[in-house]
Amino acid sequence: MTSTAAQEAILRGVMDRWKAAVDAHEPQEVAAYFTEDAIFQGLHPYTVGRQEVADYYDSQPLGLTADYQVLETRQLAEDALLGYLGVDFSFTDRPTLNVTLSVVLRRVTDQWHIAHYQVSRLN
Secondary structure, X not given: OOOHHHHHHHHHHHHHHHHHHHHOOOHHHHXXXXXXXXXXXXXXXXXXXXXXXXXXXXXXXXXOEEEEEEEEEEEEEOOEEEEEEEEEEEOOOOOOEEEEEEEEEEEEXXXXXXXXXXXXXXX
């Protein structure tokens, strides 16, 4: 695959499901979109694995929503894709948090999952 449109479609497929689960406050569902050994860096110290991802999202406040835009994609290998996104996390009781997010997706048995997730606050 060499098409940026195809790369973006893969990335959006995963991130749309991630967003829906974050918005619905379904931590186990969010974690299901990660690999078993995913490296996860939210705004807390990094963790590894699906259960740690679920625990992180379970600790987030009810009403948290995520809106994203794809900024860049890069094909790293046949079964690996890099995505760079702008994400706005909105809350019911505080200002929106604007971050950038880098993800590495890995294809595992014909399904794409997040293998690496790193949030950065640039402002």
